[in-house]
Amino acid sequence: MPLHRVVVVGASAAGLTAAEALRRRGFDGTVTLIGDEPHPPYDRPPLSKQVLAGSWQPERAALRDDTALDALDAEFLLGRRAVGLDVDRRRVLLDGDGHDGHVGHVGHVDYDAVVIATGVRPRSLPGADLAGVHLLRTLDDALALRTRLLGDPKVVVVGAGFLGCEVAAAARTMGRDVTVVDPAPAPLHRLFGDRIGARAAELHRDHGVVLRLGVGVTRFRSAAGRVIGLELADGSALDADVVVLAVGAAPATGWLADSGLPLADGVVCDDRCRAAPHVYAAGDVASWHNPLFGTRMRVEHRMNATEQAMAVAGNLLGDDRPFAPVPYFWTDQYDTKIQAYGIFPAGAPCQITHGDPDEHRFVASYGYQGRVVGVLGWNSPREVRTMRRLITEHAPWPTAATV
Numbered sequence: 001m002p003l004h005r006v007v008v009v010g011a012s013a014a015g016l017t018a019a020e021a022l023r024r025r026g027f028d029g030t031v032t033l034i035g036d037e038p039h040p041p042y043d044r045p046p047l048s049k050q051v052l053a054g055s056w057q058p059e060r061a062a063l064r065d066d067t068a069l070d071a072l073d074a075e076f077l078l079g080r081r082a083v084g085l086d087v088d089r090r091r092v093l094l095d096g097d098g099h100d101g102h103v104g105h106v107g108h109v110d111y112d113a114v115v116i117a118t119g120v121r122p123r124s125l126p127g128a129d130l131a132g133v134h135l136l137r138t139l140d141d142a143l144a145l146r147t148r149l150l151g152d153p154k155v156v157v158v159g160a161g162f163l164g165c166e167v168a169a170a171a172r173t174m175g176r177d178v179t180v181v182d183p184a185p186a187p188l189h190r191l192f193g194d195r196i197g198a199r200a201a202e203l204h205r206d207h208g209v210v211l212r213l214g215v216g217v218t219r220f221r222s223a224a225g226r227v228i229g230l231e232l233a234d235g236s237a238l239d240a241d242v243v244v245l246a247v248g249a250a251p252a253t254g255w256l257a258d259s260g261l262p263l264a265d266g267v268v269c270d271d272r273c274r275a276a277p278h279v280y281a282a283g284d285v286a287s288w289h290n291p292l293f294g295t296r297m298r299v300e301h302r303m304n305a306t307e308q309a310m311a312v313a314g315n316l317l318g319d320d321r322p323f324a325p326v327p328y329f330w331t332d333q334y335d336t337k338i339q340a341y342g343i344f345p346a347g348a349p350c351q352i353t354h355g356d357p358d359e360h361r362f363v364a365s366y367g368y369q370g371r372v373v374g375v376l377g378w379n380s381p382r383e384v385r386t387m388r389r390l391i392t393e394h395a396p397w398p399t400a401a402t403v
């Protein structure tokens with residue numbers, strides 16, 4: 001079937017990249033990007049780093065300038081929410097209360113192919129609907145949190161994954177009093193296990209963060225609708241003026257509930273990132289079979305949004321290639337850069353393959369089912385990039401490789 005109209009739902013990293021890749025590859029039909037945020041596409045990683053800490057003006061997080069967006073020759077429906085997908089009629093259904101004056105004007109957009117790139121929505125906690133409790137996913141979230149941090153509040157971050165750790169680092173860099181709470185035994189523990197968790201705990205303690213680990217939040221304390229503290233499962237309590245919830249996110253698939261598409265921790269796709277005829281998914285929302293690791297995965301990392309969107313654009317134009325990347329992730333906390341390639345299954349053994357953790361520069365590799373599946377660099381960008389080949393070469397575990 002000829003391809004004339006591509007509709008992309010989600011106008012952020014993956015959605016914009018899909019549109020750009022289609023154009024780069026010579027697609028000259030219509031491209032429509034639908035995004036429920038009012039802003040032109042912007043990048044999220046700086047939100048918890050430079051934008052929150054104030055070293056970047058928010059405009060700097062824009063993914064493209066106006067000239068580049070014009071050159072894309074795409075129709076942007078911003079401030080518009082997709083509320084349904086009719087796969088039989090090949091139609092995206094839109095709500096009627098956009099911020100762009102389109103109220104009730106565009107009820108649907110027809111497509112020959114659709115790319116689902118709606119990302120994830122942050123999770124909250126019961127009882128968290130209080131002034132002073134913040135989530136961090138959007139530019140508006142980051143600006144609201146920054147404004148509050150400027151008032152010198154006592155900050156509690158709930159969740160010691162990469163996002164919670166970055167928020168803690170930014171708030172400490174601003175000189176705030178910061179406590180991080182997590183039922184896990186260490187920061188980054190769920191991502192990278194004990195050894196890296198211990199290093200991350202040390203990093204944050206060295207910068208003056210109070211860590212309350214191995215204990216969860218049971219209740220928010222409030223006065224006049226504003227948070228004033230938290231109660232923890234061990235019976236203790238923390239005072240707080242600002243609470244940041246960084247407790248994970250769920251794929252933004254609610255609008256697809258009646259579509260008949262397979263949904264299970266994201267949009268379930270095959271190894272071509274295809275969920276159904278004429279329907280593809282890319283970025284945080286997409287679950288696909290990665291043949292390099294022989295497993296299904298969904299990756300909430302920035303690089304994957306770009307790479308997967310490019311793969312989707314190629315497959316839309318007939319490449320018919322599996323998407324088999326080595327996932328890549330980085331996080332910046334204080335002056336420490338952590339970069340990770342591959343996958344890090346829970347409980348996977350980890351070995352230091354280069355450098356010395358006590359000198360805060362090292363590479364660790366992770367094994368699973370007898371082969372190297374992940375490498376992590378701690379302030380070692382060049383070395384970890386070199387070690388990435390252990391994954392693509394299916395190097396046996398444990399490895400004797402050196403940089």
Ligand SMILES: Cc1cc2nc3c(=O)[nH]c(=O)nc-3n(C[C@H](O)[C@H](O)[C@H](O)COP(=O)(O)OP(=O)(O)OC[C@H]3O[C@@H](n4cnc5c(N)ncnc54)[C@H](O)[C@@H]3O)c2cc1C
Nearest residue numbers: 010012013014036044045082118119283284300301302305
């Ligand atoms: C604060 C922060 C810091 C991060 N830092 C890092 C980092 O250091 N390293 C790293 O690797 N990754 C990082 N990430 C993750 C990275 O930003 C994401 O992997 C990336 O943004 C995913 O892009 P995406 O386009 O798939 O989804 P998103 O960027 O989430 O974009 C999805 C878009 O779709 C919109 N949308 C959702 N539902 C609808 C609907 N029904 N109709 C219309 N629009 C809809 C959303 O509002 C959003 O604008 C960070 C994320 C955050 C939030």
